[in-house]
Amino acid sequence: MASQRALFTASRTQTLTYLLAVCPFSIAFLVYINSSISFVVTELIGLHDGEGDAVGTLGFADELLALVACPLWGVLSDRIGVRHVCVAGYGIIAVALVVFVQAKNVYPQLLLGRLLFSIGGSAVSTMVTAVLPTVTGNSDEQESTETADTQNGSNHEASSQAQSDGEANTPSSRLAGFVGMCAGCGALVSLVIFLPLPAKFQTLGLSPSEAIQCSYYVVAVVALLVSIWCLFGLRDLPGEEKKTWSSLWSTQDEDDYPCTVGGKSHLPYLDQFGAAIVLGCCHSDILIGYIGGFVARASSVGISLFIPLFVNHYYRVLGACNDSRNEGPGDIKHSCPDAYKLASILTGVSQLVALIAAPAFGYWSDKSRRHHLPLLLACLAGVIGYSTFPLLPTPKFSGEGGSPSVFAIMSLIGISQIGAIVCSLAVLSNGILGISLNQEIPKQAFDAETEVYNEDSASRTSEMDSGADRQPLLARPRNHRQQQLSHLKGSIAGVYSFFGGAGILLLTKLGGLLFDVLSSGAPFYIMAGFNGALLLAGINVHSRFLFTFSHLLQSTLTPHIPRLT
Helix, strand or coil: HHHCCCCCCCHHHHHHHHHHHHHHHHHHHHHHHHHHHHHHHHHHCCCCCCCCHHHHHHHHHHHHHHHHHHHHHHHHHHHHCHHHHHHHHHHHHHHHHHHHCCCCCHHHHHHHHHHHHHHHHHHHHHHHHHHHHHHCCCCCCHHHHHHHHHCCCCCCCHHHHHHHHHCCCCCHHHHHHHHHHHHHHHHHHHHHHHHHHHHHHCCCCCCCCHHHHHHHHHHHHHHHHHHHHHHHCCCCCCCCCCCHHHCCCEEECCCCCCCCCCCEEEECHHHHHHHHHHHHCCCHHHHHHHHHHHHHHHHHHHHHHHHHHHHHHHHHHHCCCCCCCCCHHHHHHHHCCCHHHHHHHHHHHHHHHHHCCCCCHHHHHHHHHCCHHHHHHHHHHHHHHHHHHHCCCCCCCEEECCCCHHHHHHHHHHHHHHHHHHHHHHHHHHHHHHHHCCCCCHHHCCHHHHHHHHHHHHHHHCCCHHHHHHCCCCCHHHHHHHHHHCCCCHHHHHHHHHHHHHHHHHHHHHHHHHHCCCCCCHHHHHHHHHHHHHHHHHHCCCCHHHHHHHHHHHHHHHHCCCCCC
């Protein structure tokens, strides 16, 4: 019975590998290198003038390469499988961490090491999104059974039951909450375990440069162990068994029927990416997921970068910091200790609230899939929190002018961040599974392939039984399309990560520029605008206008993607 099926189609080992290896360490290594890179520049390279510019340039180059690398890894995962991409990604990170501390100069050696890290980091961050529907989606056998029931059943009750079973077996929203919580724990692993390593090595008698190198070697070993963990822990994921490295250059397996679960033909790489873009224009859940990814990644920068910058600026305007214009951002502990403490407290409160709220958002998202109420609430919290914070007379929570209300604002910002992360993942994953299992694809979306398919399979039609011959002409192409779209989850995850990277670049560059020339509150108003745009998109996504517009885009763009279906 469908009601007796397991909650997740992945095994316990596969699910735990995803939650305890893929999710947390995709964040842990990124936080580590971002937090320690200034020490590499100053202690290892010996650069003390222009440290801030060097660190900023390396970070910008990282994100710029990630914009290209994320979609490429997503497309590759549809060919070789998410397991192999995870293994390769963490393996590249391990190599990059070792190479990073061999550099003798910033350009080009340290830059090349950071770009290598970006390639590996893009792979694992994209797989956080791509593995989710694999873990929670229906297995191949269940898809085949439900498809057969839908096609052969003659009564409405059977069709409705198949659809409800499909929803019951896609608990992406609930798991997305734990994904957000595990990602937050990954940041804690970096802050509590990885970052104190140099100080511990120095107590053993090593010089600062040697301590930094040894710390990177230790973290590289951890990355290698995580890669091995993924190699065995993600083996035989549902629907991934036939994906191997040899699929990189193959165009079609040898089975009789292309695009079936066991033997599927592959779209050209550019067409896979184009298909993911078109699906974002045609499917509301995927569109909301893309926009949510943009806001979610920008939110992480808004909290980790601009809150400390805002607090530091406030204290410097008051004249409460040391008068040293040559100190880089890594020296805030010494140049302005009060600002550093306050910024740490405010960001800590925000992240703690986010960590606690993550499972709640996952559970609520599962209960409110149709209207995206948790996502709308998170956006509203972001609009209020980000627009109110720069209007406060002081960011302090005590003392002259201070108020504990700043903690409430930080809580709203934390809720906004984790809500965007969890809900965008959940909406995107449910959208992917909804297309592959339940979506009724409009006729114009696959008319072209129906003709091609009928011509290519004319020789096989006579071998089918008479019952199959009496089925509607479009039944087989519709099933054919549904099965292939379920294998575009990596490409969709790549586009999702692309939108996230674009959000980071836009906020860092535009927000940083306006911070200097307009107002210190400009980045927060930009973030409020991002959340407001996502809020309006979530409200209007089911409106008649957007519904009509999406179908117009679908009928216009689909013919331009060869063999999209």
